[in-house]
Structure formats: C-alpha cells, structure tokens
Amino acid sequence: MENNVCIDINSKATDLINKLAVLFRTVQIHDINNVAVVSSVNNLMELTNEMVEMEDQVELELRGDYFYLNDNRIKYSMKFLFNFEHLTKEFRLLGLGSITFFNKVSVADLTLLTEAIVRAYSSNEPYNSIVDEMISSDCIRLGKILEFVEDESLDIKEMVRKKYFSAVSFTQGVMKQIKSGEKVNLKKSKRMVATLVDHVMEQEQLVLGMTAIKDFDEYTFHHSVNVSILSIALGQRLGLSKKALVQLGIVALFHDVGKMDVPDEILNKPVSLTDDEWKIMHMHPEWGILSVLKMRGLDDLTILTALTAFEHHMNYDLKGYPQMRNALNQDLYSRIVSISDNYDAMTSSRVYSRTAMAPDEALRVMMDKAGSRLDPLLLKFFVNLVGVYPIGTMVMLDTNELGLVYDNNKQSISRPRVIIIADNKGNRINEYIVSLMEKNAEDAYKRSIIKTVDASKYKINLAEFLL
Ligand SMILES: [Fe+2]
Ligand SMILES: [Fe+2]
Structure with a gap:
C-alpha cells in the first residue's frame, strides 16, 4: 500500500512542474486578475492539495540541474522538457531553491504567492522579497537556492548535456514522424549527427558519460542516441573518416526504427514478453528496412541505414535473426552497431523488465560472445574505448x-x-x-x-x- 502511494506521488511530480511552470509563465505576460492566471492558480491548488493529502508535505526542490520531490529526484521528461527547463531558469533567476506546501492551500494563499513572485521579479533581492511576503503563511514555505561551486569544466559539460538532450528530443521527433507515415528525409538527421561526431571527437569521455546515465523515461529514444554515440566513438577509435563517422552515427541512430511498428503495449511492457510477443518484437529488423526505404530520397546513406536496421540482430556468426538462407557476412557498420546495441541494452533496465547490469559485468558477458554473436576484433577496440572500468562503475x-x-x-x-x-x-x-x-x-x-x-x-x- 505504501508503495502505491509512493508511485502515485511521484507520478504527480511532473504535473506539479508543469503547473508551476505555466503559472510562472502566465504571470509574466498577464495581469494577476487575468483569467489565465486565475485558472492556473486553481489548477495548481487542486493538484497541491491532492498531493498534500497523500504525503502531508510536498517539497519541490531544485538541486543542481534537477528537481526533487520530497527528496526523490524527478525524472526528466522529454515531453515536458520545455517546462522543466523554464522552471529551472525561473527558480535560478529568483534565487529560489524550494517551495514546500506543508498544509492545504486556498486560492488566497496561492494568489499571495503569485503576487510575491511578480514583485520579486522587479526587486534587487528577489529571494528576500518573496520570503518577506510569505513569512506568515501557514501553508507555504520557501527555501533559498544552494550555491554550486563554479567549475571551469562546467561550461563544456553543460554544452555536452544540452546537445545530448536535444539529440534525444530530435530523435523522438523524427521517429514519431516516421511512425505516423510522414516522409522524412535524412538531411536534418545528418546535421544533428555531424555535431554529435564533433562532440565525440573533442570530448569523447564526457559524451560517453551521458550514455552511462540510464534512468530516463522514453527508453527507445535514449537508446537510439546512446547507440549512435557509442558507435561513433568506436568508429573513431577504428580510425574511420569523419564522413564515415557521420554515416555510422546515422545508421546507428535508426537501427531500431522498425520498433516504431511494434505496438506500444509490447514495446513498453513492464514485464517479460510472451512467445507471441517476442515473435512480433523480432520483426523489427524487417520492418526497419521497410520504414527506411519509405524515406525521402534513396541514396547510399538510406541503403546503409536500411542494411543495419535489417542486420543488427543477425550476429557475427549469422545465427541470430532474421535467419537468411544465403546470408553474407554482417556489414562493418552492423557489426559495430551490434556491439553498442548489446552494451547499451544490457546496462539499461527498461528493456523487457530486465534489471540493469553493471557496465563491467556487461563487458564480461559480451566477451563471452566474442566470435559468436559479436565481432571479436571490434570488441577489443570497444573494451579499450569504454575501459575495463566503464564510466559509472x-x-x-x-x-x-x-x-x-x-x-x-x-x-x-x-x-x-x-x-x-x-x-x-x-x-x-x-x-x-x-x-x-x-x-x-x-x-x-x-x-x-x-x-x-x-x-x-x-x-x-x-x-x-x-x-
Ligand atoms: Fe534492435
Ligand atoms: Fe537496439
């Protein structure tokens, strides 16, 4: 029972971020009595009171780049990235570190808070100004933002982080277009991947670090970007040209494009799949080739992309799927993608209810597959790339x-x-x-x-x- 409550309150966390972000935005464009502000106050009141009822106290805190709800980190949701980033920015602007609702609130309480926020924007000491106005509130408490030590590598890290998230949301966008039958062309993806290649060339370890963080929603899109990054990094170690790295990054990004045709209930099923469901899942290489061939403009790149989408589960010894009667060896790009794909899937927990493996353990399992499932020589380069102790171990x-x-x-x-x-x-x-x-x-x-x-x-x- 307690667990259920716990899950419930966390599922409301994103909602709280969204509603607060909307409130912060509306007060900046509208007068306090405007209907948009009033309705956003009402929405926020309903939600916070529901949450206070569940947990007694609701504390939303910004620590570094993340929001925490009662000490649990709120997962970044790609869908609402805009609201997450907006609220982070406003909190920082006002010097605000946390908002705690420790009793149920009324419209009057939230209006008071809203007015305090509006006045704080024009104050020289925004945080003090808000706190002064809210000091006697018996339901809302505010906390100051914690200062973070400035670090010279922070800028580069921030840039890499932004690039990573924008790559994920880009991928999500293209995949959804493909899913809805729109004719996409690879030009934009090529541009996006070219900047990923630049980042990998300049900041290999930082970019690899991004792929080590696995607790995101929307597994498929993070997985696609991770496999692309890992493949580019491996290709770079192999000495491929920049042009080849961009090609490789693209084919890796779309290796699972066929999964867009797998019903969501199967794709996101939280427990193990049945045999029949596996059969459908195993269709994704064949469906992948079909979706790539539907893309606009057939050229070398689309053909390579289709090939890897088709081959990435065939395995080095060709004993995987789909089974072909006269199969040729896996293409180089497919062999690279197989390795990155195996590694990322094994170290992620969101696939078919599997628990995530520690990175070094995943590498050991992969070494056992050298020569059968995976190309042994490429795997050596891969181990060298991620290290015997991969990032995050x-x-x-x-x-x-x-x-x-x-x-x-x-x-x-x-x-x-x-x-x-x-x-x-x-x-x-x-x-x-x-x-x-x-x-x-x-x-x-x-x-x-x-x-x-x-x-x-x-x-x-x-x-x-x-x-
Ligand atoms: Fe796959
Ligand atoms: Fe995959």
Whole structure:
C-alpha cells in the first residue's frame, strides 16, 4: 500500500512542474486578475492539495540541474522538457531553491504567492522579497537556492548535456514522424549527427558519460542516441573518416526504427514478453528496412541505414535473426552497431523488465560472445574505448574509499578518474574527483582499484554525479 502511494506521488511530480511552470509563465505576460492566471492558480491548488493529502508535505526542490520531490529526484521528461527547463531558469533567476506546501492551500494563499513572485521579479533581492511576503503563511514555505561551486569544466559539460538532450528530443521527433507515415528525409538527421561526431571527437569521455546515465523515461529514444554515440566513438577509435563517422552515427541512430511498428503495449511492457510477443518484437529488423526505404530520397546513406536496421540482430556468426538462407557476412557498420546495441541494452533496465547490469559485468558477458554473436576484433577496440572500468562503475579502492568511475584515461585503462563518494569508513562525503594516476612522494600510486562494487546496493544515483 505504501508503495502505491509512493508511485502515485511521484507520478504527480511532473504535473506539479508543469503547473508551476505555466503559472510562472502566465504571470509574466498577464495581469494577476487575468483569467489565465486565475485558472492556473486553481489548477495548481487542486493538484497541491491532492498531493498534500497523500504525503502531508510536498517539497519541490531544485538541486543542481534537477528537481526533487520530497527528496526523490524527478525524472526528466522529454515531453515536458520545455517546462522543466523554464522552471529551472525561473527558480535560478529568483534565487529560489524550494517551495514546500506543508498544509492545504486556498486560492488566497496561492494568489499571495503569485503576487510575491511578480514583485520579486522587479526587486534587487528577489529571494528576500518573496520570503518577506510569505513569512506568515501557514501553508507555504520557501527555501533559498544552494550555491554550486563554479567549475571551469562546467561550461563544456553543460554544452555536452544540452546537445545530448536535444539529440534525444530530435530523435523522438523524427521517429514519431516516421511512425505516423510522414516522409522524412535524412538531411536534418545528418546535421544533428555531424555535431554529435564533433562532440565525440573533442570530448569523447564526457559524451560517453551521458550514455552511462540510464534512468530516463522514453527508453527507445535514449537508446537510439546512446547507440549512435557509442558507435561513433568506436568508429573513431577504428580510425574511420569523419564522413564515415557521420554515416555510422546515422545508421546507428535508426537501427531500431522498425520498433516504431511494434505496438506500444509490447514495446513498453513492464514485464517479460510472451512467445507471441517476442515473435512480433523480432520483426523489427524487417520492418526497419521497410520504414527506411519509405524515406525521402534513396541514396547510399538510406541503403546503409536500411542494411543495419535489417542486420543488427543477425550476429557475427549469422545465427541470430532474421535467419537468411544465403546470408553474407554482417556489414562493418552492423557489426559495430551490434556491439553498442548489446552494451547499451544490457546496462539499461527498461528493456523487457530486465534489471540493469553493471557496465563491467556487461563487458564480461559480451566477451563471452566474442566470435559468436559479436565481432571479436571490434570488441577489443570497444573494451579499450569504454575501459575495463566503464564510466559509472562503482569501485572499491585500496584506501577503502568508495568511488564512481568518472572518465577513462587512454594511457592507462585501469587508472581512470574517480569521484570519491564515501570515505574509508563508508560514510557518504561531499564528493570530489581524483585521478588514479596520482602518486605520493615515494612514487607509489595514491589510490588503486581493488574491486568493482554493485552500485544498486548503495542507492546511488549516477545522474546526480555524472551530469
Ligand atoms: Fe534492435
Ligand atoms: Fe537496439
């Protein structure tokens, strides 16, 4: 029972973000008595009171780039990305860190809050101005935004993060167009992928870090972008030209396009699929070839895209699906995509109710498939790319500290940079980044990895550290 309540309140979190974002937006264009403001106040009141009833207290807090509802991080929803980003911006502008509803609210309470917000926009000290006006409220409390330490790498990180999210929403858009039968052409996708290629070339590890964060809604679109990024990065290690990397990025992005024809009930089924459902799922390579061939303008790129969509589950030894009587070997791009696809699917939890595997464990499983399912030579390059300890792996150090792999170091793949998250007694600490290449005065390494640890046991939220 308690669990149900928990799920319920979290499902309302996005709703709360949307309604607040709408309120913040409407008060900036309309007068407080305007019907749009009044109706947005009413909507917000209904929702918050419902939530207060469920949880007693509803605290919406902005920490870094994320909103938390009663300490649970709210999943970024691509569909409402605009509202998420808008509300984040407004909170920051006003110096606001949290809004807590600790009792049911009336229209008058919310009108008071709305007026306070409006006045804060024209105040020199917006946060103090809001708090002063709300000080005697018996149902709404406000908190100040926490200052984050400025870090010089933050700008680049922010840029990579934005590019990643815009790639996902772009992909979602194109896939939906394809699904609805619109004739898309690959030109725009080519432009989008070309910038992804640039980012991978300049910031390989940062971009790879984005693919390590898996707890998003809309698995299919994140998966497509992840497979594209991983394939580009692998292609780069193989020395492919930029033109080839763009082609590879495109074919990888659309490898699962055939899944758009799989009914949503099957695609998003939270429990294991039945045999019949698997049969339908296994049609996606054939359906993929058909949707690609329906795209506008048939050229080399569309043909390559169709080929990979068709071949990516055939396996290196051609014993996968679809089964062909006289199959030729898998194309190079298909073999690359198979590897990235396997890795991303295994380390994600949203596929067919499977639990996510730790990245290093996924690599071990993949090594067992070298020569059968996966191309053994390409796999070697892949292991070199993601490292023996891929980004996001939780590791125990010889100092007894606990760390998360932050990025890999080309010179020595067993000595990545690590975010220290717990001290030698296991206490959570304010995390900081160290390089395992660091040595002490005796020329010995300060820290080394002794083993990997199952991150799921520690309730660690990777996104919090890597974004
Ligand atoms: Fe697939
Ligand atoms: Fe896939």
